Amino acid sequence: MDFKDAIKQLADRVVKLKDNIQTEEATKNAFIMPFINALGYDVFNPLEVIPEMTCDIGTKKGEKIDYAIMKDEQPILLIECKHWKQDLNLHDNQLLRYFNVSKAKFGLLTNGIIYRFYTDLKEPNIMDDKPFLEVDITDLRDNQIEELKKFHKSYFDIENILSSASELKYMGELKAIIQNEFNSPSPEFVKMFATQVYDGRMLQNVVDQFTELVKRAISSHINDIINERLKGALTVNETKTDSSPKTNEVAAQQDQPTTQISDSKIVTTEEEMDAYRIIKAICRQKVEVSRIAFRDAQTYFSVLLDDNNRKPICRMYFNTGTKYVATIDENKKDVKHSIESLDDLYQYTDDYFKTIDMYENKE
Known part of the structure; x- marks a missing residue:
C-alpha cells in the first residue's frame, strides 16, 4: 500500500471511530500511532520512535513529549497529542516549550484529526507561533498529501522540508488575506x-x-x-462512460426522466435537469457518478443516491415564486433554502456530502 492509500485509509478510520474515542490515550492508539506508522516509522522501535521522551525545561524537570521521531539517535520531529475533541489553539504553548529545548527541527501538534506542523522560520531554535502546514485528515487534498509525504521515513530531508515550509507559510498567510478581502473587502x-x-x-x-x-x-x-x-x-x-455499453445504458437511464410519460401533470424542466447535473458533478467527489439519479414529482424534483426514494440527496422546489433547494437532515427531513440562481446550489456541498455519508454509514 502506498502512502496516499495508507493516509486515506486512516482518514476513513478516523471518521468511523472518532465518536467512540473517549480519552487522549485512546486517540493516540487509534489515530496518531497509525499516522506515525503510515509515515514509515515503527512505533514499537525505540530507535525510531520514543514515547514519553523527557524534555527538561529549565528548572522544570521530567517534562515529557508524547512522541519523538528519531534519526541517527537525534529527535527530528516532536509530537504533542491531544484528545480529538480538544481545541489545539489552547495547547501550542506546550509544544513551543518542548521545541525550544530540543534539537528537533520540526514540531507537530495534533488531536488525531487536525495536524499542525511547526518549525523555526522566524528565529533559529524558537518555534514559530503559526504552523507552516495544517491539514485535516478527514478533508485531505492531494497537495497536502504530498507535503505530508515529505515527512515519510523514506523521503525525509530537512532542507527540502524547510524550503517548502517557507513557501507554505507565506502561501497560507496570503490565502488568509485574500479570503478576508473576498469576504469583507477593505x-x-x-x-x-x-x-x-x-x-x-x-x-x-x-x-x-x-x-x-x-x-x-x-x-x-x-x-x-x-x-x-x-x-x-x-x-x-x-x-x-460512452466506451462501455453497460455504463452507457445506465447513464442514458439517469439522464432521462423516470416518471411516466403519460402523467401530464409532471413536467421535468431544463432548469431542473441543469440542477441535477450540478448536483451530480458535485457529488461525484463522494461516490461513483453512476449512483446518482433523479426522479420528478408534481411538487418537487429529487436527486437520489442509488435511484432509491429513501435516499434523497436533495430536493428542488422550482414550481413556486421563490425557488428552494432542500437539503436532508439526520431525520431525513427537508431543510429548505431559498436560492436566486443555480449557482447557489454550490453553497450546500457539505450538506450533500453529509447526507451521502449518513446513508453509507447506515449500510
Missing part, C-alpha cells in the same frame, strides 16, 4: 478595482456602492470558474 481593495472602471472621485458613498459590487463580482467569477471545471469534469466522465 476600502483599499475596493478602490484598487473601482478606480479602473469609475472616473469620478472616490467619495465614501461611491466606495460603499463599489464594495457590494466587488463582492458580487468576485462571487460571480468564482462560480464561473467552478462551473467551467465541473463542465469539464462531466465531459471527461461522459467520454469514459
Whole structure:
C-alpha cells in the first residue's frame, strides 16, 4: 500500500471511530500511532520512535513529549497529542516549550484529526507561533498529501522540508488575506478595482456602492470558474462512460426522466435537469457518478443516491415564486433554502456530502 492509500485509509478510520474515542490515550492508539506508522516509522522501535521522551525545561524537570521521531539517535520531529475533541489553539504553548529545548527541527501538534506542523522560520531554535502546514485528515487534498509525504521515513530531508515550509507559510498567510478581502473587502481593495472602471472621485458613498459590487463580482467569477471545471469534469466522465455499453445504458437511464410519460401533470424542466447535473458533478467527489439519479414529482424534483426514494440527496422546489433547494437532515427531513440562481446550489456541498455519508454509514 502506498502512502496516499495508507493516509486515506486512516482518514476513513478516523471518521468511523472518532465518536467512540473517549480519552487522549485512546486517540493516540487509534489515530496518531497509525499516522506515525503510515509515515514509515515503527512505533514499537525505540530507535525510531520514543514515547514519553523527557524534555527538561529549565528548572522544570521530567517534562515529557508524547512522541519523538528519531534519526541517527537525534529527535527530528516532536509530537504533542491531544484528545480529538480538544481545541489545539489552547495547547501550542506546550509544544513551543518542548521545541525550544530540543534539537528537533520540526514540531507537530495534533488531536488525531487536525495536524499542525511547526518549525523555526522566524528565529533559529524558537518555534514559530503559526504552523507552516495544517491539514485535516478527514478533508485531505492531494497537495497536502504530498507535503505530508515529505515527512515519510523514506523521503525525509530537512532542507527540502524547510524550503517548502517557507513557501507554505507565506502561501497560507496570503490565502488568509485574500479570503478576508473576498469576504469583507477593505476600502483599499475596493478602490484598487473601482478606480479602473469609475472616473469620478472616490467619495465614501461611491466606495460603499463599489464594495457590494466587488463582492458580487468576485462571487460571480468564482462560480464561473467552478462551473467551467465541473463542465469539464462531466465531459471527461461522459467520454469514459460512452466506451462501455453497460455504463452507457445506465447513464442514458439517469439522464432521462423516470416518471411516466403519460402523467401530464409532471413536467421535468431544463432548469431542473441543469440542477441535477450540478448536483451530480458535485457529488461525484463522494461516490461513483453512476449512483446518482433523479426522479420528478408534481411538487418537487429529487436527486437520489442509488435511484432509491429513501435516499434523497436533495430536493428542488422550482414550481413556486421563490425557488428552494432542500437539503436532508439526520431525520431525513427537508431543510429548505431559498436560492436566486443555480449557482447557489454550490453553497450546500457539505450538506450533500453529509447526507451521502449518513446513508453509507447506515449500510
